[in-house]
Amino acid sequence: MTGPASTDPRLAPPSGRGLDGAAEGGHRLRGTDSVRRMGLIERYIDRLPFAPSDPIVSLNEGSTPLIHAPRLSERVGADVYLKYEGLNPTGSFKDRGMTCAVSAAVREGAEAVICASTGNTAAALAAYAARAGIRGVVLVPDGKIAAGKLAQALMHGAEVIALRGNFDEALQLVRQIADAHPIALVNSVNDFRIEGQKCAAFEIQEDLEGQLDALCIPVGNAGNITAYWKGFRELHAEDPSVSLPRMIGFQARGANPLVRGEMVANPETVASAIRIGNPARWEEAMTAMTGSGGSVSDVTDEEILDAYRFLAREEGVFCEPASATSVAGLLKHGAGIEPGSDRQRIVCVLTGHGLKDPQTAMDESTPVIPCEPSLQALEKVLIR
Ligand code: F0G
Numbered sequence: 460m461t462g463p464a465s466t467d468p469r470l471a472p473p474s475g476r477g478l479d480g481a482a483e484g485g486h487r488l489r490g491t492d493s494v495r496r497m498g499l500i501e502r503y504i505d506r507l508p509f510a511p512s513d514p515i516v517s518l519n520e521g522s523t524p525l526i527h528a529p530r531l532s533e534r535v536g537a538d539v540y541l542k543y544e545g546l547n548p549t550g551s552f553k554d555r556g557m558t559c560a561v562s563a564a565v566r567e568g569a570e571a572v573i574c575a576s577t578g579n580t581a582a583a584l585a586a587y588a589a590r591a592g593i594r595g596v597v598l599v600p601d602g603k604i605a606a607g608k609l610a611q612a613l614m615h616g617a618e619v620i621a622l623r624g625n626f627d628e629a630l631q632l633v634r635q636i637a638d639a640h641p642i643a644l645v646n647s648v649n650d651f652r653i654e655g656q657k658c659a660a661f662e663i664q665e666d667l668e669g670q671l672d673a674l675c676i677p678v679g680n681a682g683n684i685t686a687y688w689k690g691f692r693e694l695h696a697e698d699p700s701v702s703l704p705r706m707i708g709f710q711a712r713g714a715n716p717l718v719r720g721e722m723v724a725n726p727e728t729v730a731s732a733i734r735i736g737n738p739a740r741w742e743e744a745m746t747a748m749t750g751s752g753g754s755v756s757d758v759t760d761e762e763i764l765d766a767y768r769f770l771a772r773e774e775g776v777f778c779e780p781a782s783a784t785s786v787a788g789l790l791k792h793g794a795g796i797e798p799g800s801d802r803q804r805i806v807c808v809l810t811g812h813g814l815k816d817p818q819t820a821m822d823e824s825t826p827v828i829p830c831e832p833s834l835q836a837l838e839k840v841l842i843r
Pocket of ligand 1: 781
């Protein structure tokens, strides 16, 4: 359904440039088009359910860097890259899905959006609802979301409801509310979320020229792995020379329903973003992993925190604990590399920025060093 085009200047339609960002005629001016980061819908409008005249709610999300990880590559014996999704506008991959879900909701005339969240979806919803000028409501598990995410949701003016329950209960409740009232549900059960998130697969294949062997990814509610698999399949269907990577999902040991093959009633993990016991996209995630020759396995909180510190200290990349699950899993379980095969290319998705969860970062670091304001005191601390 397409409503009337909005007159709100914040909801500008895409400018209609080509996929590579070049203006008609191919001429680029330094400092304008060549360094401008396009929004996700604008960049991939040909592959998304939007028309150029649609109102688009964007914060120039997507186009995140794919960073080579030399030390991780050495440990694994493969070429490993990090898809650093923490560099999206609100600091997580959720912005990709949210630009699509909120744009579609606005197109359909919604005046309010709602989600259940372990934190990142809440932050993204809050920002995009603010941008759209509509009401944003988030249900989060009380006391179980990282400080940065809560600060974002509150600062963007969302109504934040702390549920005395877990994510799975919150999701059940928002589904019921959205069925009964005119409020749009933008959890990843909403297909527009999957459409937006699939675009990360396009970016990776563009950067790697279509040659990727395996994707390692944390799995919580299972929307993201579903989205990547859809993106890879779409590219492969158009051009069979583009590889279909093995989809390797990792869960935290205390929140591992896909590994166990049954719901986890009381999920627990330091990786609060993936503290989920009953993923909404369960079947699709399993199809992605089995259909691609991949797998699902789990890692302990200790292994997650080891990978979290390793990435920060050895690669200079700060992600949140849930994101480090992809690297912890790769280090522990590998990525299905057959002995004797050619050197493989692996991408680990780092789903959220480390600044989201300052408390865990400080808990996992050495304390600050106190010092009196004198040269002597400073030398005593520094010169060993
Ligand atoms: N990593 C981070 C940082 C996340 O926030 C999430 C999910 C995931 C991984 C897992 O992705 O759910 O698509 O399998 N966070 C959701 C939220 C649940 O509410 O922010 P998934």
